[in-house]
Amino acid sequence: MHALIREAEALCLRTGVTFTPPRRRVLELLAASKIPMKAYDLISQAGADGHPFKPPTVYRALEFLCQLGLVHRIEQDATFVACCHSGHTQPVALFVCNSCLKVTEVAYPNVAKVLENAAQAQGFQVESIVVEGRGQCAPCAQAA
Amino acid sequence: MHALIREAEALCLRTGVTFTPPRRRVLELLAASKIPMKAYDLISQAGADGHPFKPPTVYRALEFLCQLGLVHRIEQDATFVACCHSGHTQPVALFVCNSCLKVTEVAYPNVAKVLENAAQAQGFQVESIVVEGRGQCAPCAQAA
DNA sequence: CATTAGCATGTTATAAGATAACATAACAGG
DNA sequence: CCTGTTATGTTATCTTATAACATGCTAATG
Numbered sequence: 001m002h003a004l005i006r007e008a009e010a011l012c013l014r015t016g017v018t019f020t021p022p023r024r025r026v027l028e029l030l031a032a033s034k035i036p037m038k039a040y041d042l043i044s045q046a047g048a049d050g051h052p053f054k055p056p057t058v059y060r061a062l063e064f065l066c067q068l069g070l071v072h073r074i075e076q077d078a079t080f081v082a083c084c085h086s087g088h089t090q091p092v093a094l095f096v097c098n099s100c101l102k103v104t105e106v107a108y109p110n111v112a113k114v115l116e117n118a119a120q121a122q123g124f125q126v127e128s129i130v131v132e133g134r135g136q137c138a139p140c141a142q143a144a
Numbered sequence: 145m146h147a148l149i150r151e152a153e154a155l156c157l158r159t160g161v162t163f164t165p166p167r168r169r170v171l172e173l174l175a176a177s178k179i180p181m182k183a184y185d186l187i188s189q190a191g192a193d194g195h196p197f198k199p200p201t202v203y204r205a206l207e208f209l210c211q212l213g214l215v216h217r218i219e220q221d222a223t224f225v226a227c228c229h230s231g232h233t234q235p236v237a238l239f240v241c242n243s244c245l246k247v248t249e250v251a252y253p254n255v256a257k258v259l260e261n262a263a264q265a266q267g268f269q270v271e272s273i274v275v276e277g278r279g280q281c282a283p284c285a286q287a288a
Numbered sequence: 289c290a291t292t293a294g295c296a297t298g299t300t301a302t303a304a305g306a307t308a309a310c311a312t313a314a315c316a317g318g
Numbered sequence: 319c320c321t322g323t324t325a326t327g328t329t330a331t332c333t334t335a336t337a338a339c340a341t342g343c344t345a346a347t348g
Contacts, residue, residue, distance in 0.1 A: 020325065039305065057326065059306065075219035076274060078305065078334095093259060095268050104268045111258050115237060115250070115275065123282025124239050124248045130220060130276045131259065138267025162344095164296065183334065201297065203335065222305095222334065 002031040004082055008070055015068075022046070022053060026061040027082065030071055035101040036079035074103075076132055091129060097137035099144075104137055146175040148226055152214055161212075166190070166197060170205040171226065174215055179245040180223035218247075220276055237275035243284040 008027055012019040025046050030037060039058060046053040062080055065071035072081050074094055081103050085092065091112045095104040108131065116126045136144060152171055156163040169190050174181060183202060190197040206224055209215035216225050218238055225247050229236065235256045239248040252275065260270045280288065 018325080022326075054326095054328070055306070056308090056328085060326080075276070093263070093273075095263050095270065097268075098271065104263065104266055106259070106262050106266060106268070108259060108262055111255055111262070114255050114258075115252060115277070118250050118252055118255070119237070119239050119248065119277065119279070122248055122250060123285065124241075124250070124277075125280040125285045126239065126277050127242065127279040128277060129237075131273065132219070133259070133263065133268075133270050133273045135263070135271040136269040141267065141269045162296080166297075198297095198299070199335070200299085200337090204297080 002028065004031045004070065008065075008068070011068060011070070017064075017068075022057050023061045023064055025053070026058060027065055027070060030065075030080060030082040033082070036074055036077075036081040036096070036103060038079055042080070072103075074132060075130060076134075091131070093131035093133060095133040095135060095137075097140050098134055099136060099140040102137055146172065148175045148214065152209075152212070155212060155214070159212075161208075166201050167205045167208055169197070170202060171209055171214060174209075174224060174226040177226070180218055180221075180225040180240070180247060182223055186224070216247075218276060219274060220278075235273065235275070237277060239277040239279060239281075241281035241284050242278055243280060243288075246281055248281055 005024065005027060008024070009019050026042055029042055029045055039055070039062065042062075043053055043055055043058045046058060062071060062073070066073055066080075070083055072083055072092070072094055073079075074081060074096060076096075081094070083092075084103075084105055085107075090107055090109055093106045093108050095106060096102075097104070112129060115129060119126045149168065149171060152168070153163055170186055173186055173189055183199070183206065186206075187197055187199055187202045190202060206215060206217070210217055210224075214227055216227055216236070216238055217223070218225060218240060220240075225238070227236075228247075228249055229251075234251055234253050237250045237252050239250060240246075241248070256273060259273060263270045
């Protein structure tokens with residue numbers, strides 16, 4: 001069993017929320033994938049073994065997992081990826097490789113502060129930030 | 145005529161690309177809107193005066209305008225907003241107010257470098273970055 | 289001036305992403 | 319047992335975006 005699943009179980013137990021079958025199934029698929037997945041890939045694959053999952057079920061599971069920080073949604077291309085840091089609470093930037101599509105997570109604790117201050121300087125009170133990027137991951141940059 | 149339209153004309157002239165009617169129309173609508181617009185709002189409004197615009201036409205215009213930096217796409221909610229800095233090339237973060245939906249643009253020249261370096265430290269070669277946020281703009285924060 | 293290359297738009301159809309609305313089930317607490 | 323709560327099942331639909339191909343416009347070339 002994937003470590004992330006154990007994480008999820010523990011986290012749910014701690015916070016008093018339930019780790020139901022569809023939530024588990026979606027997280028399993030994401031954890032097993034090396035690259036971000038589209039919602040409809042999850043929908044078809046989740047039901048590959050007989051029990052078909054419909055869109056709302058999967059979208060609900062994704063929303064749940066995102067809230068817990070176990071999964072990230074990549075806004076630029078509407079895909080979802082399992083979080084490799086386990087249940088972190090610090091902000092992460094997601095860098096997607098243009099060649100292999102794998103995600104590199106980059107924490108940016110101080111940078112977040114700077115951004116918040118820059119916004120604050122214009123009177124804007126920041127509540128959430130999304131940072132995403134594109135480029136070449138280490139192995140693909142090597143190969144090029 | 146909106147200043148942004150003059151900007152666009154000048155910019156297109158300089159760079160040898162053409163500022164065609166649909167491109168102008170879409171930019172006009174965005175420039176006139178105080179808040180980001182959805183593509184399909186543009187599609188219906190662009191044709192309000194008799195000449196209907198179809199989705200591909202509007203999406204093409206948006207792509208064009210985004211490439212020129214005259215319009216930004218807000219990834220989190222698939223909306224589009226006219227850029228208030230005229231044809232800047234420096235990176236901007238877009239902060240959307242949760243109350244009034246207006247956008248505050250925040251430049252972050254040095255922060256971008258820091259992010260790139262943080263990614264680079266993990267071997268990731270950054271090609272592009274998107275920074276978006278949510279919160280309360282100055283007037284709405286006052287009111288609250 | 290005809291030809292043609294290039295770029296841009298027009299048109300039709302459909303793919304892809306997401307959610308509203310309501311029904312059903314499972315389960316804990318009184 | 320009843321009831322409130324939480325989660326899933328189901329149907330239908332809405333929203334966002336693009337593929338594929340036809341047509342038109344303009345400007346350079348010969």
